[in-house]
Amino acid sequence: MTIKKKSSQLPFKKIGISLLIIASLVLLYPLVRPRPQLRRVPYSFFLLQVKAGKVESVGVSENLIVFQLKPEGNSKQGVVLSTPPIEDLELPERLEKQGVKVQFIYTPPPKNKWLGTLLSWIVPSLIVVGGFQYLRNRENSQDKQSLAFGKSKAKVYIEGQSEKITFADVAGVEEAKVELQEIVEFLKNPDRFTQIGARIPKGVLLVGPPGTGKTLLAKAVAGEAGVSFFSISASEFVELFVGTGAARVRDLFEQAKQKAPCIIFIDELDAIGKSRNSGATSGSNDEREQTLNQLLTEMDGFGVGDATVIVLAATNRPEALDAALLRPGRFDRQVLVDRPDFDGRLKILEVYARKVKLGEDINLKEIATQTSGFAGADLANLVNEAALLAARERRTTVSQRDFKEAIERVIIGLERKSRVLSEKEKKIVAYHEVGHALVGALMPGGTKVAKISIVPRGSGALGYMLAMPEEDRFLLDEADLRDKIATLLGGRAAEAIIFGKVTTGASDDLQRATNLAERMVTSYGMSRVLGPLAYDRAPTNNFLGNEGGNLRRALSEKTAEAIDVEVKEIVERAYEQALEILKVNRELLEEIAQQLMKTEVIEGEALQTYLARTRSVSQ
């Protein structure tokens, strides 16, 4: 017994000291770190309390004075209050007179006189102690940083360690899943492919607007294949010091190879992969280029027989990427991950709705209808917002009303980023796109349409039609071009017929139609009036290095006028044709547009069946 007692004396002392430190920290905490929820009182009230000798202690910072009153009545602790610091040179003296403890001064150097007075007046020991503490912390964190220096900051999700994500967690992007399924097969069973001599893809580019689930898909591929997942954002490569980006890339691949088969996911690839032709050269560009080169080297480095490392990368702007990235053996596959259409949104909503308690009045279809233009992340956010609203009112289930309100909130947040169509806009866009499709279907040389959509795109297009891939044609005759122009004007023609007025939505179409008509006249010699002359100069490199494509031969005023007249006539004739076609097919136009408003996308056989019903004008 006695021995035990003796040996425990030292630890007791230690514990005592620690307790003392902890206790003083706890006591000081409210003063050092003034919490915003402290009741704020006017300065005059504070002064009154000081004068009345009711203040026990004061803590001062540059923008807040926190003070604790002496305990009153039975309470053991006095109330802590805060007040704005007012320039008051007499305060230090007053505090001293009343014997108030001034416990701490918050760091930032004093900007005004009275704080300076206070500073010099107070025993600076606390500051010294605090300063030491601060320096030590800083040293520590610097230590850690320099250790991590060069090391890649990739977050690693090793299979089985974190929550496994599979394709079931990603909804509404069926096509992308089908394409990525193959990658899963590669990862699961590389031998099966290499035995035949097939080259396993190294890089896959996921292309689409933010929040559409690209990261989620990449994780799901790893999850489905049961392999490790390394993720890093390309913007993290290029920061801090020159040269670290390349080192980080090397490091990342080093780590990944050890865990192979695995997936490396690089988000925001354009941060390092921007085309080298674009932009001026500067220090940061050098850094980016080095990093990019390292990435290319690493990707070229692993070949047949090597460990299976597949790099998935995400970007919103594939057109801005350096061509070197897209060469065979690098990111030679692209998978489009677009904003979901009605069905897709419904599926995503179903995924997230499972996680909250829904009321009986919930109609997910209605919600999907009202959220055209939302990406997956927006929908996830929407469900959460709705649940929060319900919780705030202490209800146990989420109601349709909550969703209505949440949609409005999310839309307000989204409006800055992308477009969300109102019902009215949706209707106009639907008729517009169907107009294109119908005219294109009826004109022999018109653009054949494979898909029409009124899901807004990130690029600013409200709706769009996807042209059918045509057999490669290098020669178009005059009639073909006229038909193409008519197709371009079909959108505007539909708006004019149905709504009796046109909107700004057709400006891009008009631009393209006019350009085409102008080329017919000035480059292709297709105008009888102007004859087979090239009025524009062949695009040559002039001394500035610019393409001289827009240069015109010196024209007489008369010729210039004649060109304008001809161009105008071609466009107007085509427009008349488009109008006529749509008038004849008005019922069909109505029918398809109504359907499009419901489903937001019409494509494939369904679309072709509709288009087969068009009646040509002469009949």
Ligand code: ADP
């Ligand atoms: P991206 O990488 O395309 O910017 P993320 O994959 O980071 O988008 O998506 C952010 C979040 O939004 C995901 O974690 C997920 O919760 C949700 N989300 C986005 N798209 C989908 C989808 N298609 N299905 C289910 N959830 C999605």
Ligand code: ZN
């Ligand atoms: Zn259009």
